[in-house]
Amino acid sequence: MDHTRWLDDEEQRTWRAFLAAHRLVFDKVERRLQAGAGMPQAYYEILVRLSEAPGRTLRMSVLAESALASRSRVSHAVARMEEAGWIVRRSCPTDRRGQLAVLTDTGMGVLEAAAPDHVESVREAVFDGLTPAQQAALQEASEAIVTHLSDGAEWPVTGDSGPDGPGCPQAS
Amino acid sequence: MDHTRWLDDEEQRTWRAFLAAHRLVFDKVERRLQAGAGMPQAYYEILVRLSEAPGRTLRMSVLAESALASRSRVSHAVARMEEAGWIVRRSCPTDRRGQLAVLTDTGMGVLEAAAPDHVESVREAVFDGLTPAQQAALQEASEAIVTHLSDGAEWPVTGDSGPDGPGCPQAS
DNA sequence: GCAAAGTAGTTGAACGCTCAGCTGATGAGT
DNA sequence: ACTCATCAGCTGAGCGTTCAACTACTTTGC
Numbered sequence: 001m002d003h004t005r006w007l008d009d010e011e012q013r014t015w016r017a018f019l020a021a022h023r024l025v026f027d028k029v030e031r032r033l034q035a036g037a038g039m040p041q042a043y044y045e046i047l048v049r050l051s052e053a054p055g056r057t058l059r060m061s062v063l064a065e066s067a068l069a070s071r072s073r074v075s076h077a078v079a080r081m082e083e084a085g086w087i088v089r090r091s092c093p094t095d096r097r098g099q100l101a102v103l104t105d106t107g108m109g110v111l112e113a114a115a116p117d118h119v120e121s122v123r124e125a126v127f128d129g130l131t132p133a134q135q136a137a138l139q140e141a142s143e144a145i146v147t148h149l150s151d152g153a154e155w156p157v158t159g160d161s162g163p164d165g166p167g168c169p170q171a172s
Numbered sequence: 173m174d175h176t177r178w179l180d181d182e183e184q185r186t187w188r189a190f191l192a193a194h195r196l197v198f199d200k201v202e203r204r205l206q207a208g209a210g211m212p213q214a215y216y217e218i219l220v221r222l223s224e225a226p227g228r229t230l231r232m233s234v235l236a237e238s239a240l241a242s243r244s245r246v247s248h249a250v251a252r253m254e255e256a257g258w259i260v261r262r263s264c265p266t267d268r269r270g271q272l273a274v275l276t277d278t279g280m281g282v283l284e285a286a287a288p289d290h291v292e293s294v295r296e297a298v299f300d301g302l303t304p305a306q307q308a309a310l311q312e313a314s315e316a317i318v319t320h321l322s323d324g325a326e327w328p329v330t331g332d333s334g335p336d337g338p339g340c341p342q343a344s
Numbered sequence: 345g346c347a348a349a350g351t352a353g354t355t356g357a358a359c360g361c362t363c364a365g366c367t368g369a370t371g372a373g374t
Numbered sequence: 375a376c377t378c379a380t381c382a383g384c385t386g387a388g389c390g391t392t393c394a395a396c397t398a399c400t401t402t403g404c
Binding site for chain 3: 214242245248269
Binding site for chain 4: 203206231232233243244246247248251264267269270271
């Protein structure tokens, strides 16, 4: 027997449009970022989160959660960006398991240099194709999905530091 | 001077929600597919396109375009799936540069076995979190983005074979 | 105190994707 | 016919991601 809740035609159409939009938007944005700044989206997002954090500092695990990335990914990425001089790692004074990632001035400079073209590509890919009403609808639907998938757990879309702070107070 | 068309707060919020929604949805779907069927989304999509094509056959370039993938990606992917016995390659009789990818019965079986859980994961990730109105809005916004990014070029979201057929008539 | 369970982060292998460069076929211009 | 540009597809190197260990530290329960 077949319990599968198959998609009807309308759902199928929605899913394929969503899929196509995703691929087209992120391909474009990723390519532009790679060409212009030589870094993948994931790295950019890590830099953004760090730049917004107090003291430009975040614990690895907080960074991972806030950038929606696995710990492993962040580990590898930060290692690479540390080689490049964009980030330095310091150990956390209150929990010796912890590591703090700190955005350097160099890293901040790289981010600021990359931002204008990145933002432009996002605007071209998403906002230039939408009416204000469609934009509002997209926001609402996206937030509904995020809320649903983050389960009961709150999920700070605007990057604040969560209910219990950055996990390790910025030591500077 | 600074010509950058920065995002205002509302646009920023929309973009971050869109970004988060996509990461969460595709992470979930990809993981489920990988765990259940041992294949990435990109492979699944290739199999779907082939299964819908007349004679379960498509030229490599048509396959790439229809799956929104680069030719290189399709080349690598088909090579791997050919090793697995899911696809066979045959040369195109009318254009000796061309290659036809044909879905085998084994491949069709793998696809059919993978489909139920994949569809279920899509439903859980997307539709279970949306009201019907939100779903309709998401479809409209996604299609607007797709239309915008595909430029003037038509883009068959529903996988038909395009204005001039599969490019190489299915020879069977 | 001390063992057991849980948490933070790292590491290396496997793998898919991208990019650039390549072969070989086709089509247009002369 | 002959050249040159274009197109279809393949290939290998490089890179980022994932997954499954693994180390080190912390917390819980006794």
